[in-house]
Amino acid sequence: MRSQRLQRLKKVFVKSYGCQMNVYDSERMADALAVDGYEQTDSVENADLVVLNTCHIREKAAEKVYSELGRLRTLKQRRAEEGHETRVVVAGCVAQAEGEEILRRAQVVDVVVGPQAYHRLPAMVRAAQKGRVVDTDFPEDDKFAHLPKLERKRVRSRGVSAFLTIQEGCDKFCAFCVVPYTRGAEVSRPVAKVLDEARALADAGVREITLIGQNVNAYHGAGPDGREWGLGQLLHAVAEIEGVARIRYTTSHPNDMDDALIEAHRDLPQLMPYLHLPVQAGSDRILKAMNRKHTGDAYRRIIDKVRRVRPDIALSSDFIVGFPGESDADFDQTMRLVADIGFASAFSFKYSTRPGTPAADDTAQIAEAVKAERLARLQALLEEQRQAFNRGTVGKVVEVLLEKPGRHPGQLGGKSPYLQAVHLDGAGLAVGDIVPVLITAQSSNSLQGEALRGRAGETNAPGDTAAADVA
Numbered sequence: 001m002r003s004q005r006l007q008r009l010k011k012v013f014v015k016s017y018g019c020q021m022n023v024y025d026s027e028r029m030a031d032a033l034a035v036d037g038y039e040q041t042d043s044v045e046n047a048d049l050v051v052l053n054t055c056h057i058r059e060k061a062a063e064k065v066y067s068e069l070g071r072l073r074t075l076k077q078r079r080a081e082e083g084h085e086t087r088v089v090v091a092g093c094v095a096q097a098e099g100e101e102i103l104r105r106a107q108v109v110d111v112v113v114g115p116q117a118y119h120r121l122p123a124m125v126r127a128a129q130k131g132r133v134v135d136t137d138f139p140e141d142d143k144f145a146h147l148p149k150l151e152r153k154r155v156r157s158r159g160v161s162a163f164l165t166i167q168e169g170c171d172k173f174c175a176f177c178v179v180p181y182t183r184g185a186e187v188s189r190p191v192a193k194v195l196d197e198a199r200a201l202a203d204a205g206v207r208e209i210t211l212i213g214q215n216v217n218a219y220h221g222a223g224p225d226g227r228e229w230g231l232g233q234l235l236h237a238v239a240e241i242e243g244v245a246r247i248r249y250t251t252s253h254p255n256d257m258d259d260a261l262i263e264a265h266r267d268l269p270q271l272m273p274y275l276h277l278p279v280q281a282g283s284d285r286i287l288k289a290m291n292r293k294h295t296g297d298a299y300r301r302i303i304d305k306v307r308r309v310r311p312d313i314a315l316s317s318d319f320i321v322g323f324p325g326e327s328d329a330d331f332d333q334t335m336r337l338v339a340d341i342g343f344a345s346a347f348s349f350k351y352s353t354r355p356g357t358p359a360a361d362d363t364a365q366i367a368e369a370v371k372a373e374r375l376a377r378l379q380a381l382l383e384e385q386r387q388a389f390n391r392g393t394v395g396k397v398v399e400v401l402l403e404k405p406g407r408h409p410g411q412l413g414g415k416s417p418y419l420q421a422v423h424l425d426g427a428g429l430a431v432g433d434i435v436p437v438l439i440t441a442q443s444s445n446s447l448q449g450e451a452l453r454g455r456a457g458e459t460n461a462p463g464d465t466a467a468a469d470v471a
């Protein structure tokens with residue numbers, strides 16, 4: 001008894017790089033380690049266990065890990081001099097891609113664990129006392145079955161908006177992309193499991209659920225009726241869960257935007273009017289070389305369809321400039337597509353050569369300076385569109401989900417249906433409330449507003465009045 005009481009709680013520091021899938025995985029790793037007595041800390045200096053959940057998507061992201069590991073080497077030494085052990089775990093997509101190589105490059109690392117094997121992390125950390133451990137299997141057993149159930153208190157501490165992984169991996173093999181190799185083949189979680197997890201989130205006070213997957217709209221999970229369900233059908237079932245006021249999903253592929261999904265944007269008020277649909281490029285020649293299997297016009301037609309059923313939808317996308325062989329004329333097609341469609345926000349990147357992907361062997365690589373110049377032009381246009389979109393909300397009333405304290409005392413911060421950050425005076429309001437807010441001003445990265453009345457009822461904002469003019 002006595003020795004147990006004196007035993008210090010072990011602390012784990014988890015740092016997440018890359019996409020939302022990694023954010024979700026980091027939370028689940030922390031949950032699994034909690035069962036072994038690890039308490040999460042924000043301070044790497046005090047951590048007995050450091051987990052870097054890494055991203056391999058672009059060279060810069062992958063290299064960041066090694067500079068972080070350099071810093072951790074110094075820290076580990078210092079803590080050892082003070083009599084504390086520190087174990088270092090590399091998880092995520094770099095772990096999957098590089099495996100043992102990481103142990104060779106970085107002495108400081110004790111454990112390397114891939115994204116499909118992290119339910120074994122607690123056991124691996126224990127085994128690491130005897131020697132370094134690597135596991136980058138794609139095990140037959142489903143990691144979700146081995147992860148601890150969501151704990152109310154832990155969920156609540158993470159806020160009112162949560163990610164829920166419904167699908168993993170990718171079978172699309174875009175010529176530039178490492179994801180099919182780091183995450184493996186497409187797998188969808190069964191509908192019942194997804195709904196159980198969604199209910200657990202809602203029970204713990206989560207108001208907004210974002211269904212995530214590398215190709216979330218390729219979802220085809222086993223339904224309770226013995227059939228495969230698509231994302232459209234799944235969204236309907238999630239919308240029926242009490243307490244789930246808002247639903248989002250990400251990331252989608254244009255070729256998987258089927259009618260059921262598009263119609264869900266018309267029929268489900270809980271489904272927020274925001275769509276992140278990566279297009280990558282505007283030139284058909286480049287799209288073909290990228291193995292995207294859609295044209296610029298096909299993308300435009302999908303957007304038209306979505307806008308027809310949900311005219312106020314905010315659009316977002318991903319772009320790559322300087323893919324091998326991209327000419328000035330090709331790039332102009334990307335600029336044209338952006339100008340034609342109009343995006344509320346977007347991510348854009350210089351093409352980064354990834355070992356093992358088909359495009360890496362292409363001899364027509366584009367000069368760094370050309371990529372930089374194209375990226376600057378594209379980002380200027382996208383930024384103009386983002387500002388114009390935000391300006392368009394000023395003077396309107398939008399429903400805001402309050403998520404956290406704002407920058408100033410008494411303020412609360414939240415999100416509009418269009419994923420814009422909104423700050424307002426929080427008097428009489430609480431985190432988790434959804435309130436109608438008159439947007440009064442715009443600054444570069446957020447909006448300011450005034451709550452029009454107290455809390456909205458327990459129901460959600462009816463979708464078609466998500467942004468109404470104050471008339």
Ligand code: SAH
Binds near residue numbers: 058179319320349350
């Ligand atoms: N599954 C998603 C996103 C995958 S990665 C999809 O298909 O859209 C997120 C984004 O990173 C991609 O959309 C792409 O724009 C970018 N990306 C992927 N590989 C890249 C590379 N080699 N160089 C630059 N950007 C890349």
Ligand code: SF4
Binds near residue numbers: 178179
């Ligand atoms: Fe990568 Fe393409 Fe799969 Fe997206 S669809 S994860 S870009 S291979």
Ligand code: F3S
Binds near residue numbers: 017021183
């Ligand atoms: Fe990065 Fe892996 Fe996500 S490579 S973007 S962390 S799937």
